[in-house]
Amino acid sequence: MLLSLIVFLPLLFALVLAILPKESWIRPAAFGFALIQFAVSLLLFKSFDPATPAVQLAEFFPWVPALGISYLLGIDGISFWLVLLTTFLLPVVVLGSWTAVDKKSRAFHCALFALQTAMLGSFVALDLVLFYVFFELSLVPMYFIIGIWGGQRRVYATMKFFLYTMVGSLLMLLGIIYLMFTARDTLGYMTANVLELYKLKVPFVAGEFLNPQSLLFFVFSLAFAIKVPMFPVHTWLPDAHVEAPTPGSVVLAGVMLKMGTYGFLRFVIPLFPEAAEHYAWVFLFLGAVGIVYGALVAMVQPDMKKLVAYSSVSHMGYVVLGLFAMNSYGVTGAIYQMLNHGVSTGALFLLVGMIYERTHSREIERYGGLAKVMPIYTILFFIVTLSSIAVPMTNGFVGEFLILLGGFQANKAFGSLAVVGVVLGAVYMLWMFKRVFFGEAGPLVKDEHHPLHDVGVREFVVMVPLVILIFWMGLMPEPFLKYTKASVEHFVANKDAYQLTILESPVETGKLTAAAVADQKEKK
Amino acid sequence: MIALKDILVVAPMLVLLVASLIPVMIKVFNSNREPAPFVTIAYSILGLVAAGFLTASMSGVKQTAFSDALVLDGMGVWGTYLVLGSAAFAIMMAYDHVDTYKRLFSEKCFLMMGSVIGTLTLLLSNDLIVTFLGIETMSLCIYILIAMSREEVLSKEASFKYFVLGSFASAIFLYGIAMIYGTVGSTQIPAITAKVGELLTNKNHLFYFGIGMLILGFAFKVSIFPFHFWTPDVYQGSPTPITAFMATAVKTATFIAMLRVFQSTGYQAEPKLMSALSWLAVMTMTVGNTAAILQKNFKRVLAYSSVAHSGYIMIGLIAAAFGDNYDSAAIIVLFYLFSYSIMTLGSFALIGILEKKVGVGLNVDDLKGLAKKHPVLAAALTVILFSLAGVPPTLGFFGKFSLFGVAIEQDLYWLAFWGVLNSVVSVYYYLRPVVVIYMTESDETSDELVATGGLAKATLVFTAALTVIIGLASSPLLEMVRAAVLNRH
Known part of the structure; x- marks a missing residue:
């Protein structure tokens, strides 16, 4: 139950x-x-x-x-x-x-x-x-x-x-x-x-x-x-x-x-x-186009939240690409990327929300020089940005790398298109980061009547688990992949005649565990 | 020769007649003083419940009465439950509705029950002449009920419009019966359905005209395109409880009567008839839904929505008449009518609760602030609207699910596709009241939202609860209907 x-x-x-x-x-x-x-x-x-x-x-x-x-x-x-x-x-x-x-x-x-x-x-x-x-x-x-x-x-x-x-x-x-x-x-x-x-x-x-x-x-x-x-x-x-x-x-x-x-x-x-x-090619194509298109449109957004929204279109394009590559790299990467996207885009929306609560504006132009005023916020934002553009050691890298491997295996042209998207992804995120956090202090940042406070304890506590996950999933993907491995391999090996059975008793590697016995008793 | 079993079959109607007469008699013998509304409604509800129990006691076996003029089978039994239930809720709504409160209530109940008797006759009729009688009894009472409204202009217009157009449709219907009698030699529905195939294969033109006119007559009553034009005006002009009654009981009975006429595999001999009916269904759905989007008045929105629902039900009818599994389609039509009636009663109950002036009704925008002033009513209406839009796990979803299921079972893919497209369109106007209730800031005007009518409120909340409960556990109901209908033979 x-x-x-x-x-x-x-x-x-x-x-x-x-x-x-x-x-x-x-x-x-x-x-x-x-x-x-x-x-x-x-x-x-x-x-x-x-x-x-x-x-x-x-x-x-x-x-x-x-x-x-x-x-x-x-x-x-x-x-x-x-x-x-x-x-x-x-x-x-x-x-x-x-x-x-x-x-x-x-x-x-x-x-x-x-x-x-x-x-x-x-x-x-x-x-x-x-x-x-x-x-x-x-x-x-x-x-x-x-x-x-x-x-x-x-x-x-x-x-x-x-x-x-x-x-x-x-x-x-x-x-x-x-x-x-x-x-x-x-x-x-x-x-x-x-x-x-x-x-x-x-x-x-x-x-x-x-x-x-x-x-x-x-x-x-x-x-x-x-x-x-x-x-x-x-x-x-x-x-x-x-x-x-x-x-x-x-x-x-x-x-x-x-x-x-x-x-x-x-x-x-x-x-x-x-x-x-x-029809896999249709979806590989649309996935790859989505990656590039999402990235290009994100680049020109004046609104932070809209930028993150379009980056979602781009990131989900990777997932579709991985799924329709239909090989174990692609599918594993797609599942991993789903989690990554949940963590890092969720974190991005939270961060954008935090600054919005302070200034009630999400216009990139009105910020600038935020790094001096809100250092901890800047660090958090930077970590999440890195994760979003898939820098090695962060979770995003593992997912995107696997998907690109799978994508190339499936179709070189669309794989290459997706790689372009990786570069563009770095462009729009880093450019946004630069405009918001560095340079001349924007009108909202230097507004003396409404001084900006750095992240509070609650906000910090919210971000900590997300940041931990970003590094954990980036540095040690193995424990995470362990749980999906069997299913993905089964999926890829039997993709022409996929079948699933129901496991009657939860047996762990041959021997019954105490939990399994208890579970069985409950069933009876 | 009238036997006891004939009397038994019409016993529910007799009970209804007696129960509706008592309050009027009290009034007559009490120097024309209106009895307490409570007494009137008690007698009416008692009569309806007793009629329900009488019907239940006769269910299970197919019975005929008056030389096969009436037939009581599973379809009839469930149709009866549905009509009695709708009538009970409509009377509850009327109890403290602005239009009726303490004014001619006993007469209204009498007429309403008279209309129910007509509806039951229509439901059980096994002979086209009886069908006609049923339709007329049902409609005559409703004409008067609408005209009795306190509202001066709109209700008189509605009554007159309904009367003139209804008489016109009746005439066409009667003409159709005559032509069918001329070709078949009988007005008994089984005799006609047995010869449909032969007559259609032989291209008997008189029969074509006859069956066409019959369908037109029915189409008027259930407002199928292009005979739906009266619907919004009449629905708006009538007192809301009467509207609710028309939209549920009348429709249910007429659709079941149509099902009886369509109970023959012979119709498959004429594919053109099927494509004509399919076009009517598609047009009905589309016109109903698109017109509903353009309406401001909530009652008119619901009127057009009820037109659209007639279109959906037509899909089930077509599947029954032209498919290879009449029973399964008939069961689904009944189930859909059930879900439709519950949702319609609930939504009209809300209008009845909030409207202060009969006939004008309330605009969708007037619902602003309802969530703040009457959170329970707002939530109940929202549930019903989501159900009408077909969002799971409500009853409306399962109704549509089974209806499209039947369409796909009979390979009517285009009809199912149009049904789905129309469902999407309908989401827009069903959710607009929700937007107004919850998503617009309420200003001071919302103080005018006065809710009256305890029984109507109970109706609204009860129907809302039913849409969720039966939605989650639709299986028992579906099984009961199935068992009843399959016992037909």
Whole structure:
């Protein structure tokens, strides 16, 4: 029951927060709850066996038996770190938004925790309809977070965000229904269980667009491409990010975008292997273009947050490139890059949010010489910048390097294009850094009526775990890669006929551990 | 020869008649003094509940009555539940609505129950003449109910418009029956459906006209394009509880009557009929949704949304008539009607609670500040709107899911695709009230938001809760409907 606990604990916390008697208790309680939630998710380390690619800790209940819809949860190497990333970011976000969100804090934290449930649910759901439910449900809290606590054009941004995502996902819903009926016709029973659907051979005709597998592939891809977001369906992202409050941006960039790339890895490529292989070039191309395009557009942004938003487009381009390289370097790198992006872009949004709280401006031009006034902030910002441009020893390097290796293996042209993106990435980040922190003191920095204070204790505490992770993941990727290795190898080796089994008992390298025995007893 | 079993089948209607007559009788014998509204509503609700129990006691076996003129099968039983439930909520809304409060309430209940009797007749009819009778009884009561409103201009206009156009549609319907009788030699629905294939294959022109006119008559009642033009005006001009009743009970019964007429594989002989109906469905969805975007008045938004929903339900009807699995499609249509009715009742309940002047209704922008003044109502409305938009895990999502599922099962990909596109469009206007409620700063004008009506509030909260609860546990309901419908034979 561990997975259900992890998924629904935040929802319970949201309900508790909703009925908490005193307004002033909300933030401390929310922070405490977030820590509890993170601690509970750490139990995964105990019961997760990294040696097998099989689905672990599975839970199964029929939900709508007539249609073969079930409540099926499970976790494997692909989703393991994403779940932990999600639970890790929550306390960071709660602490980081201590002063950023100043109205209706009760409703805000309820929305944040409800969002957490939806996101965690979509990472561990192994039933397509259940996944869809969580996937769509995540829109609702985010819709409110942007729409209520956002900036000037928040209504426009949040509507755009909602409608964009809805277009893709509703079309995907048709695809899901079609798959379920295909299962009925070939397997003899209707099911939305992904593990069963992997066994389907959806008819594919190469060189012809109108065949079931290609259409399904593109329908699913569109939904996830919008979520990622991939060039050219990325236009909702800058608006959403710029208008969203800082914590909203962190969660959006940190976790929600990964639901798209996760969808490619879990559903699109394994369910439609031939179409994925056949049309991989499209996505390699779009991924590479996204990298360069995102970087070029980021370069000319006058607004810091918009710059970071476009850098997200660029970074997520790497992930797509890695995924569709479909070799072990590429896929490993893609998973790693998803985590990196969560950590470093999350950190960037937090840092931008901190300075915004002080000056209420994000215009790069109005800053300058910040390094003298806020030295600790500068150091933190610099570390995160390095991570974002993938300097060796930081986490970004490991991910991008692996992806480029994989990308070159798959297609030299697109690999080279991506390398150009690496250079451009360094350009826009360092240029922004230079304009904000060095040189002549800008109007906001030398404003004597509003002297700028360096980061406070709370802000420092928020950044410390992120900075630690940046170096940890950069210097010692092995412990992180250990957990994804089996799954990735299984994925790459069987990409034409991908199948997953459910691990019945959590056995750790041959011998039963105490935790496993306890788990088994619980099951009985 | 009328046997006891005939009486049993119409027993729910008789109970309704008696229950609705009592308050009026009290009034007559009490020197025309209105009985306490509480008494009236108690009798009405009791009557509806008793009718529900009577129907439940007869469910499980298919029964016919009055020489096969009426049929009580699983579809009829569930349709009856749905109509009775909708009527109960509509009466609850009417109880302390601005328009009715302590004024002619017993007469209103009487007419409403009379309309329910007509609706049930329509639901159970197995003969086109009875179908016609049902439609007329149902509609006549509603014409009066609309005209009885305190509001002067809009309600009279609505009533007149509905009456004239409705009579026109009835005439067409009746003409269609005559032509069908001329070709089939019977007005019994099973006799007609048995010969549909043969007549369509032989290109019997008279029958073509007949069935076409029949469909037009139905299309008017459920506001399918291009017979939807009355809908926004009539919905806006009517007292909100009556609007809610029209949008739910009347639609449910008419769609089920359509399902009965379409219960034949013979329609597959004429693919042109299918493409014509598909176009009507697509146009209905598209026109309803695009027009809803342009509306400012919340009631008109919901009116157009109900037009759009008729389009969605048409998808299910087409799947039932032209697919190879009538039963599964019929089950889904019932399920969708169920989800649609719950959401519609809830959203009209909110209008009933907030509106101060009948017929004018309230604009979407008037909802500003609702979250502050009435957080529970605001949250309930939001849940219902998300459900209407089809966001999981609400009932609206599962309704759409099963509807598109049936379309894909019968290879109606284009219809499913149009349905999806339209769902996306509809998200925009369903979420606009949410934006107004939560995302715009409320100013002082929001003090005017006065909520009245305890029972209407209960309706709103209850329906909102239902959309989530049944959404999460849709399986039992779906199973029950399935079991009931499959028992049909």
